[in-house]
Amino acid sequence: KAGVTQTPRYLIKTRGQQVTLSCSPISGHRSVSWYQQTPGQGLQFLFEYFSETQRNKGNFPGRFSGRQFSNSRSEMNVSTLELGDSALYLCASSLRDSGNTIYFGEGSWLTVV
Amino acid sequence: GQQVMQIPQYQHVQEGEDFTTYCNSSTTLSNIQWYKQRPGGHPVFLIQLVKSGEVKKQKRLTFQFGEAKKNSSLHITATQTTDVGTYFCALGAGSYQLTFGKGTKLSVIP
Numbered sequence: 001k002a003g004v005t006q007t008p009r010y011l012i013k014t015r016g017q018q019v020t021l022s023c024s025p026i027s028g029h030r031s032v033s034w035y036q037q038t039p040g041q042g043l044q045f046l047f048e049y050f051s052e053t054q055r056n057k058g059n060f061p062g063r064f065s066g067r068q069f070s071n072s073r074s075e076m077n078v079s080t081l082e083l084g085d086s087a088l089y090l091c092a093s094s095l096r097d098s099g100n101t102i103y104f105g106e107g108s109w110l111t112v113v
Numbered sequence: 114g115q116q117v118m119q120i121p122q123y124q125h126v127q128e129g130e131d132f133t134t135y136c137n138s139s140t141t142l143s144n145i146q147w148y149k150q151r152p153g154g155h156p157v158f159l160i161q162l163v164k165s166g167e168v169k170k171q172k173r174l175t176f177q178f179g180e181a182k183k184n185s186s187l188h189i190t191a192t193q194t195t196d197v198g199t200y201f202c203a204l205g206a207g208s209y210q211l212t213f214g215k216g217t218k219l220s221v222i223p
Binding site: 033035042043044045048056058090101102103104105106107 | 154155156157158161201203210211212213214215216
């Protein structure tokens, strides 16, 4: 069974640009969540989607947005990039809800210059 | 929201020594999860504890949930170089809005 797949794995963007990251969950998983990992702040929750609906959102500015498609694939978008957005962005999927193990993808390394 | 304090931040041990990391919360937790992240890798789920006083073992790893459900620990017996990585505890909320501790980075000196 394929794991959580994230693309692209590495990317470099310039301040002010926008970026879209993609996540394909494990087959059959309908819950997809996103996390940002930085050395200073650690792992922080961005948002979670289930059946194309955002159910929870973390404490991030509106520049961070996401969506989920009918096939459970998800994308997150960051607009007007800032240097501080440089981070590892991790996607995680689970079957349905609390009580199910979540599985992380390998992440997308974003560098903003 | 709920927060969790994880200590120590770093731990260097000789191969064969034991290692313990602790997570503490000021509020009662419904459950706690543990993850391991290898250098350059992604977090991998290890275990979830739900019951007060629960103790679970996975080979050389022992996980405990405090009686008051406000703290938890992960103990590794006789560390090996394969144990290197950062160990995180995480508080689970509905819809998997996990709140992670800062992690304990384990280095094992061969």
